[in-house]
């Protein structure tokens with residue numbers, strides 16, 4: 001099929017590359033010339049396992065084309081994916097200006113009936129707005145005989161596993177309009193996703209609004225689980241209970257399940273924080289308060305401070321003269337994404353309390369430099385106390401403690417003798433529960449984790 005993908009951000013790039021890999025001819029369109037230039041010279045602006053190879057292969061075969069040419073790109077697609085950003089407005093609601101601009105471009109340049117698929121995370125009712133924007137442009141051009149069929153096809157991919165999630169989805173949600181147009185769109189989408197729908201039916205057909213809502217409901221549910229586990233972990237700390245035992249004890253109930261039950265330093269990233277806010281906003285616009293979501297958000301904000309509280313409880317309010325190593329900066333492993341990363345709160349607070357900080361992340365160092373430059377703009381001079389280490393062990397040199405913020409695999413089995421030798425004191429604050437408290441005690445490491453009683457070293 002001939003496909004156009006508007007927007008080469010996270011979702012657009014993965015969608016375009018993977019659809020080309022499935023044999024379609026894909027035009028990826030972006031207004032950002034710089035980004036398109038990078039892609040056309042073999043670069044990939046984001047770090048995502050497997051993506052670079054797929055892009056290279058499909059560019060070489062001519063199935064994947066990156067362009068800033070709106071008219072040519074829109075004219076190409078029988079199916080047009082809108083995969084542009086929906087950043088939060090000041091009031092937390094999703095800003096639809098890029099979605100509407102993409103819809104207008106489709107209306108301005110389409111030359112035959114096509115299907116317009118919304119892949120961006122958009123509030124309920126956006127499908128209708130997209131349809132109206134396209135229709136207005138068609139009427140203005142005197143091409144009112146043309147029509148765009150609207151589909152909502154939210155994306156559930158996780159950063160760091162995006163290619164795998166796209167290629168092996170657990171479900172494909174397709175929302176279509178009523179009537180003949182909807183039936184036709186449904187048929188085209190079925191054909192497009194047929195290669196991913198083998199063995200058992202993964203496509204869930206529904207109406208456009210329900211599909212739009214499903215995406216928010218999924219992210220809100222997952223964020224709720226995380227905040228609830230974080231609250232339980234904090235109580236476990238007070239009670240001397242081990243949250244890791246509790247996690248296994250409840251996860252083995254199939255009604256609960258094991259995933260997304262990990263207590264930590266709070267969720268970050270580009271989706272959960274913004275989608276939780278946007279859904280709460282949608283609810284209040286419709287006269288209903290989603291009370292649980294308000295708590296999910298405030299619990300998460302507090303959880304980003306949980307390691308700091310432990311550090312202050314152990315070392316005192318004033319951290320001047322102390323040096324901390326921070327392992328892991330990205331909001332989660334296998335990505336260089338620093339958006340809403342808990343490390344940003346932790347590093348800033350440590351610096352504000354007078355400490356020196358030595359940070360290391362296997363992939364996100366460059367993104368981290370940009371993020372910290374922004375975060376520290378109002379704290380003149382503090383950037384001088386922040387050192388970007390060349391490796392995990394280098395970050396430990398002369399530090400009073402190590403603070404683990406992201407659970408990169410490479411942090412999971414360090415040489416503890418070397419860790420102890422590098423640190424001034426064998427003191428570990430672990431925001432991701434990577435180690436067993438008893439093992440740490442045996443190794444002579446003072447270990448503070450989340451919701452796990454710390455054992456004094458022998």
Ligand code: UDX
Nearest residue numbers: 155156157158159260261262264267268269271331332
């Ligand atoms: C999420 C959704 O999972 C995905 O379906 C949607 O399309 C986009 O948003 P992503 O933001 O890439 O994906 O990351 P995810 O792996 O879901 O993690 C989100 C955050 O929750 C991370 O900060 C992670 O550290 C945190 N988390 C996750 C926990 O703290 N505990 C857990 O048990 C799971």
